[in-house]
Amino acid sequence: MSQVNALQLTGISKSFDGFKALIDADFTACWGEVHALLGENGAGKSSLMNIAAGLYAPETGTLLLDDNPVQLQGPRDASRYRIGMVHQHFKLVKPFTVAQNILLALPEQPGEGGYRKRLRALEQEIVSKADELGFAIDPTRTVDSLSVAEQQRVEILKVLLAGARILILDEPTAVLTDQEAERLLLTVQAFARQGAAVILVTHKMADVKRYADRVTVMRGGRTVQTVDPQKVSVEQLVQLTVGESVPVAEHHCATSGEVRLQVRDLRSVGSGALNGVNM
Numbered sequence: 608m609s610q611v612n613a614l615q616l617t618g619i620s621k622s623f624d625g626f627k628a629l630i631d632a633d634f635t636a637c638w639g640e641v642h643a644l645l646g647e648n649g650a651g652k653s654s655l656m657n658i659a660a661g662l663y664a665p666e667t668g669t670l671l672l673d674d675n676p677v678q679l680q681g682p683r684d685a686s687r688y689r690i691g692m693v694h695q696h697f698k699l700v701k702p703f704t705v706a707q708n709i710l711l712a713l714p715e716q717p718g719e720g721g722y723r724k725r726l727r728a729l730e731q732e733i734v735s736k737a738d739e740l741g742f743a744i745d746p747t748r749t750v751d752s753l754s755v756a757e758q759q760r761v762e763i764l765k766v767l768l769a770g771a772r773i774l775i776l777d778e779p780t781a782v783l784t785d786q787e788a789e790r791l792l793l794t795v796q797a798f799a800r801q802g803a804a805v806i807l808v809t810h811k812m813a814d815v816k817r818y819a820d821r822v823t824v825m826r827g828g829r830t831v832q833t834v835d836p837q838k839v840s841v842e843q844l845v846q847l848t849v850g851e852s853v854p855v856a857e858h859h860c861a862t863s864g865e866v867r868l869q870v871r872d873l874r875s876v877g878s879g880a881l882n883g884v885n886m
Contacts, residue, residue, distance in 0.1 A: 610637035611805035619668035643819035660692035661685035691766025
């Protein structure tokens with residue numbers, strides 16, 4: 608089945624105080640796929656996606672949605688075109704409830720009734736959408752009572768309930784445990800399989816190999832190559848990312864010696880980050 612373009616960025620350039628953050632960068636995401644954007648810190652990944660989300664205006668280049676050129680005037684305009692971005696640093700009001708935070712991000716519709724009526728209706732929508740995505744969240748809880756993973760779910764719900772069909776996630780697993788990261792990436796992968804477009808901004812090779820359908824590599828503000836992550840090795844991805852092959856250090860284990868440290872069934876309280884670790 609041929610792929611249909613959802614979002615195209617072509618020949619994008621952008622500078623900040625004389626520094627060229629993006630140089631003639633290209634990127635295309637298709638409907639129904641998870642497309643990873645891979646690169647080291649400073650490669651230009653977030654800058655390129657901030658342009659796609661209407662936060663920055665490009666100096667040169669074009670943006671197309673469904674093969675039609677558009678000019679975004681800001682994030683609200685991007686939302687109108689059903690583009691939503693979840694940033695690495697969350698934009699939530701901590702003392703407000705989940706529902707109140709999401710309501711702040713939604714455009715007011717005429718004839719919806721008063722604030723309390725809108726809030727109650729939204730609480731039901733939140734529960735329904737969360738259930739559809741495969742997780743549970745209480746819309747009446749305040750954000751400051753939520754874990755980091757739960758706060759991230761609020762951000763995702765915020766853009767999806769605003770109607771986003773192109774979902775951009777900027778380093779979404781950076782602050783999550785391995786279990787939380789797996790749960791999140793399986794959720795967004797399922798969302799893409801429903802026909803949406805998911806863009807995963809990351810520097811983690813394992814996430815790319817396991818969850819992405821395609822990956823575009825950036826280096827020094829330029830796009831290097833777009834490949835199928837299942838058809839290239841991790842070593843090849845590393846070489847594309849840094850521009851040269853990286854030797855793997857050899858580790859030699861001692862054949863004998865006194866035990867200096869021993870760990871058995873180590874567990875962490877609360878987060879579940881450590882569960883039965885032995886070494």
